[in-house]
Amino acid sequence: MSPSSKVPFSVRDFFKRFPDDEACLTHVMEVRHGMRHVCRKCGKEATFHRMTDRRAFACANCGDHLYPTAGTIFQDTRTPLQLWFYAIYLFVATRHGVSGKELQRTLGVTYKTAYRMGQQIRDLMAKADGFEMLRGHVEMDEAYVGGRRHGGKRGRGAEGKTIVFGMVERGGRLVAEVIPDVKQATLRNAVLRNVKEGATVSSDELVSYGLLEGDGYQHGHVRHGAKEWSYYDYRHGAFHHTNTIESFWHLFKASVRSTHIHVSPKHMARYLREFTFRANHREMKNAMFDLLIGAL
Numbered sequence: 001m002s003p004s005s006k007v008p009f010s011v012r013d014f015f016k017r018f019p020d021d022e023a024c025l026t027h028v029m030e031v032r033h034g035m036r037h038v039c040r041k042c043g044k045e046a047t048f049h050r051m052t053d054r055r056a057f058a059c060a061n062c063g064d065h066l067y068p069t070a071g072t073i074f075q076d077t078r079t080p081l082q083l084w085f086y087a088i089y090l091f092v093a094t095r096h097g098v099s100g101k102e103l104q105r106t107l108g109v110t111y112k113t114a115y116r117m118g119q120q121i122r123d124l125m126a127k128a129d130g131f132e133m134l135r136g137h138v139e140m141d142e143a144y145v146g147g148r149r150h151g152g153k154r155g156r157g158a159e160g161k162t163i164v165f166g167m168v169e170r171g172g173r174l175v176a177e178v179i180p181d182v183k184q185a186t187l188r189n190a191v192l193r194n195v196k197e198g199a200t201v202s203s204d205e206l207v208s209y210g211l212l213e214g215d216g217y218q219h220g221h222v223r224h225g226a227k228e229w230s231y232y233d234y235r236h237g238a239f240h241h242t243n244t245i246e247s248f249w250h251l252f253k254a255s256v257r258s259t260h261i262h263v264s265p266k267h268m269a270r271y272l273r274e275f276t277f278r279a280n281h282r283e284m285k286n287a288m289f290d291l292l293i294g295a296l
């Protein structure tokens with residue numbers, strides 16, 4: 001598959017759809033309120049007209065001013081709307097995301113502004129993703145990300161790395177979070193928070209056998225330490241492996257290495273949300289952009 005086949009819509013399509021700030025503001029108005037809607041002030045269904053002197057629309061009936069960006073990440077920004085839209089486009093159009101440096105260069109804004117925009121777009125992704133318990137057959141695995149590139153110990157508990165824990169419903173959604181340690185209670189709580197009772201769970205030996213006992217899961221685990229990568233549980237008809245979640249961690253680690261020089265533990269949760277959002281909505285292509293604008 002060529003990289004371009006992953007692109008939701010081309011840069012050219014983007015600029016055709018959003019040629020200027022005006023087009024972007026109108027789009028936000030259409031998505032959030034509609035050009036014609038029941039006015040919150042006069043209570044009548046009315047058409048709203050663009051005001052020339054401010055980023056607002058006025059009710060044709062009572063003249064009430066409506067600011068479509070109020071309460072969104074665009075509310076107090078001095079950055080042109082089109083740049084915001086383009087930044088959002090870049091976040092969904094690229095497989096690995098965009099670094100602060102890249103945004104700074106592409107948009108011609110300061111690094112501070114670019115960085116802030118990135119963080120706000122990641123929060124928007126979390127908002128658009130919503131929350132839903134995982135069900136069916138769920139794979140889980142932890143990973144160690146970031147920290148020093150050279151010299152550090154490898155494997156579990158390596159110094160300076162952030163511990164992340166991911167859970168993915170086979171054929172469905174993925175959730176991941178930063179966890180403080182790999183103590184049994186920590187892992188168990190993460191599972192209870194995210195996986196619906198009755199689900200079949202596949203893990204490696206870290207989420208040890210018996211840990212989820214009594215919680216209503218059907219739990220199988222592969223013993224990576226013994227070079228066992230998968231097995232079929234004939235009794236329950238479940239194929240246990242953690243390949244799906246491992247592929248996600250593989251992509252995430254590679255992306256963090258290539259795109260972001262350093263991600264502090266403090267910010268890891270946001271990067272995780274960005275990557276889960278893309279993984280969960282990969283099939284949507286064009287609609288991924290609209291989903292984000294719709295979540296403003």
Ligand SMILES: [Zn+2]
Nearest residue numbers: 039042059062
């Ligand atoms: Zn009105």
